[in-house]
Amino acid sequence: MSLGQAAVQRLAGRHRLRWWEALPWLAAIAAFFAFPNHLAFGTQLLVTILFALSLDLVLGYAGIITLGHAAFFGAGAYTVGMLAQHAGWTEPLSGLVAAAAVAGAIGLASGYVLLRTHGLALLMLTLCTMALLEEAANMASAFTGGFDGMPGLRFAPLLGAFAFDPLYFRSQYVYALVVLLACFVLVRMLVHSSFGQSLTGIRENTLRMHAVGAPVRARLVTAYTISAALAGVAGALFTQTTAFVNLSVLGLDRAAGVLIVLILGGYGRLYGAFVGAIVYLLLEHLLAQAYPTAWQLGIGLVLIVVALYARNGILGIADAMRSRGGRAG
């Protein structure tokens, strides 16, 4: 087989499932039985993975540098919170749809305006959008609970049968896992499609993308809207499974946190969100136990090491080792 044919075969087979892609899901199922007392942590982990995955679509694939992705997480979180509190709309699945619609609409509107810019201007504008939403949530206390947020929300049992028990997160965990799987299948399909390929083209060279006749801005706004909707679903899951929402869902801490997760795991590679979320939350968990006041110091040090020595994150290290092994073999 010629090298050219080999290249075609490789590209033609890129979207096919690999055996190891079953591992994260098997591990998640195993964790359900192995750590019944840590399912609240597990649920938080699954929500974080979904949030990071949504960011990967725009940051890792389309190359949109954003520091305000929590705007959409927060929009989704407040949507289901306010619907439950004020409208008695407590059915979880339709709540997810509503959250995706609201977050997606905000993504579409802000993306349409912001994605004319790039680089530092875009970074600042995404940050400002999130700050505006945060302040709006703070001021509209009649609807949002203001600074205190909305504690003690109640949601209807899932499918009318599985109640969200505030002590035992069994339903919440399975629910979050299934939603994550559905969203992952969607994102995986997108990044391997021609649309996804064109996003990587925009990331690599926007000028050339215009010069091959691609509607660059429309593609970016589309990706941004889909990503916002997914982040909204993650936010909605957060509110539904923890039964509260407050301003922290819209803050810079959360936006920076998800960015750190993705950089730790490796962006532009789907599974970076999984690895990054596990490492980040485990580090946070363990460091907070050992050094309750200074755990962020540890995260900061790890991040410095990754930024200096592993630009493509933890999965990037794995890739580099594999290609080195392949060359030697």
Next chain:
Amino acid sequence: MSAAAMLETRGLCMSFGALEVARDLNFRLLRGARHALIGPNGAGKTTFVNLLTGLLAPSRGSVLLEGEDVTSLPQAKRVRRGIARTFQINQLFRGLTVLENVCIAVSERLGVGGAMLRAAGRRSDVLGEAMRLIDMLKLGADAGRRVVELPYGRQRLVEMAIALGLAPRVLLLDEPAAGIPSAESHIFLDAIAGLPGEIAVLIIEHDMDLVFRFASRITVMVSGAVFAEGTPAEIAANREVRAVYLGSVLDA
């Protein structure tokens, strides 16, 4: 000259501040033309190509594609109408493979660049067309390599493959052979020779050997204006052209 103009400019003007880079440019690129644009550095040749493709907007004048005014059309829309180009300095998707680079262009031309449901790897029409172009430019052995790993001369050929992947009716080549080792420049000349005859090709080139081998018509630009135009023989015999440009190149 009764043949129809594929691409035409009328009174095209453009300045960067006080510097006039296009002065009342009237130019016709005929169907099937093999046309060269030459002139000293800073004459405004690349600016002219940027005006033709819509990367820059003229301050006055118009660009017509097959008689239709496209002056206000953005770059991407002109590409979809059949104007493709290569860049003087490579503009490639450096982190992607050669095959992916060409596939992106072919996907856009076939109108599937925004398709979300089907995996890019399952579009055998796109892959087949991309490989045909890659083989034509003798890049087959590099198809699976990332562009950033290739020597500059090979990258120039990828630049060409992307432009051809757009199946253009007008092809604008901005110094396509610059940086290609002379032993490989025939690859690129063969590729142009193999193009369908009705495609109009405009080439900016400093290599006079290549220009005279390729072109059946030559336009000389100096200081943002058309200085002379004619057949290669007429241009070679033109004393003024020799004085301002060719003399220095040919004697060198």
